[in-house]
Amino acid sequence: MVHLLATLLALVTVAACSPTFKPKSKPELNTIAKQHRKLYFGTATDNPELNDTAYRAILDDNRMFGQITPANSMKWFATEPSPGEFTFHDGDVIANLAKKNRQLLRGHNCVWHNQLPDWVSTGTFTEKEILAVVERHCETLVRHYRGQVYAWDVINEVFNDDGTFRQDVFFNSSGSKFIPTAFHAARRADPHAKLYANDFNIEGPNAKSAAYQNLIKTLKKEGVPIDGIGFQSHFIVGELPPNIKENMEAFTKLGVEVAVTELDVRMTLPETPELLAQQRKDYETVISVCQAVKGCIGVTVWDFTDKFSWVPGTFAGQGAACPWDENLKEKPGFFGIIDGFN
Numbered sequence: 001m002v003h004l005l006a007t008l009l010a011l012v013t014v015a016a017c018s019p020t021f022k023p024k025s026k027p028e029l030n031t032i033a034k035q036h037r038k039l040y041f042g043t044a045t046d047n048p049e050l051n052d053t054a055y056r057a058i059l060d061d062n063r064m065f066g067q068i069t070p071a072n073s074m075k076w077f078a079t080e081p082s083p084g085e086f087t088f089h090d091g092d093v094i095a096n097l098a099k100k101n102r103q104l105l106r107g108h109n110c111v112w113h114n115q116l117p118d119w120v121s122t123g124t125f126t127e128k129e130i131l132a133v134v135e136r137h138c139e140t141l142v143r144h145y146r147g148q149v150y151a152w153d154v155i156n157e158v159f160n161d162d163g164t165f166r167q168d169v170f171f172n173s174s175g176s177k178f179i180p181t182a183f184h185a186a187r188r189a190d191p192h193a194k195l196y197a198n199d200f201n202i203e204g205p206n207a208k209s210a211a212y213q214n215l216i217k218t219l220k221k222e223g224v225p226i227d228g229i230g231f232q233s234h235f236i237v238g239e240l241p242p243n244i245k246e247n248m249e250a251f252t253k254l255g256v257e258v259a260v261t262e263l264d265v266r267m268t269l270p271e272t273p274e275l276l277a278q279q280r281k282d283y284e285t286v287i288s289v290c291q292a293v294k295g296c297i298g299v300t301v302w303d304f305t306d307k308f309s310w311v312p313g314t315f316a317g318q319g320a321a322c323p324w325d326e327n328l329k330e331k332p333g334f335f336g337i338i339d340g341f342n
């Protein structure tokens with residue numbers, strides 16, 4: 001007993017003296033996520049905002065963010081503006097930042113119907129041609145960042161909400177054949193990167209999430225490498241779908257990991273104390289679901305401050321979607337995230 005007490009006392013003394021036990025002035029989201037056995041808490045970021053020093057002070061702190069995602073600079077328009085001519089400058093800036101900050105990097109993305117260069121979006125291709133275009137793009141992009149990326153969004157938003165395939169240039173030219181082509185190319189290019197499908201409106205059980213579950217089953221049966229599903233999670237205050245946890249588990253049962261990849265919770269402006277309080281609850285709900293599902297490996301917000309959120313530019317009259325406000329001050333949603341882990 002005396003021995004046990006002495007040991008305990010020694011442990012407490014060590015803990016009190018250890019820097020990790022110092023009282024924190026600010027809670028750190030990545031530290032908290034890792035304490036709760038998640039791989040990371042992360043954020044999207046974008047090249048034009050990297051000159052903002054106050055923003056950088058938060059972004060570069062890997063106790064706050066253990067992972068970053070380039071919001072735009074690895075997309076097709078940015079990386080292969082003309083056929084076979086690749087430009088990685090802006091993507092490299094983000095990849096180098098992750099390395100310098102010792103943060104994980106998510107690659108975003110290989111194949112998406114949006115933000116394509118004209119030569120892809122308005123081109124006409126035979127099946128053979130489009131598959132060669134997809135293969136060259138994915139293989140070159142993923143190979144360039146080989147060893148630097150934790151996970152790639154290999155395919156992004158390939159289904160409509162009703163569960164049918166989106167009729168984009170890839171589907172119209174090849175049916176769904178571009179999907180295995182993209183995954184195989186990515187695996188060859190970086191065998192250690194986790195390969196994901198990523199989409200919105202798949203967070204709850206519905207026709208679209210069912211379509212992804214069927215796709216994952218088919219791909220696995222055919223030996224196509226898919227490791228994860230990204231729940232984008234662009235939500236509206238007070239309108240989270242029910243049964244996100246059950247739906248996450250339906251995916252993890254198929255042998256893929258889940259990540260919340262683009263979380264934000266927008267509202268119709270102006271913001272009010274009531275909306276901010278509901279937003280806090282919504283952030284807490286999403287985090288607590290990921291916390292409760294072992295196969296949910298991490299959460300990424302789609303930028304952390306309203307100053308640089310994509311929402312006002314895309315949804316007229318809406319905004320205030322992020323956990324930090326335009327002045328880089330934590331909002332109630334920030335504390336909802338902390339509560340969700342606890």
Ligand SMILES: *[C@@H]1O[C@H](CO)[C@@H](O)[C@H](O)[C@H]1NC(C)=O
Nearest residue numbers: 047048049050051052053054
């Ligand atoms: C950062 O650069 C952008 C353009 O890329 C510019 O609009 C903005 O004013 C700059 N911000 C600062 C703080 O220098």
Ligand SMILES: *[C@@H]1O[C@H](CO)[C@@H](O)[C@H](O)[C@H]1NC(C)=O
Nearest residue numbers: 121167168169170171172173
């Ligand atoms: C794909 O085909 C559908 C049906 O013919 C058409 O409505 C759609 O515009 C096509 N999409 C592209 C990107 O060509």
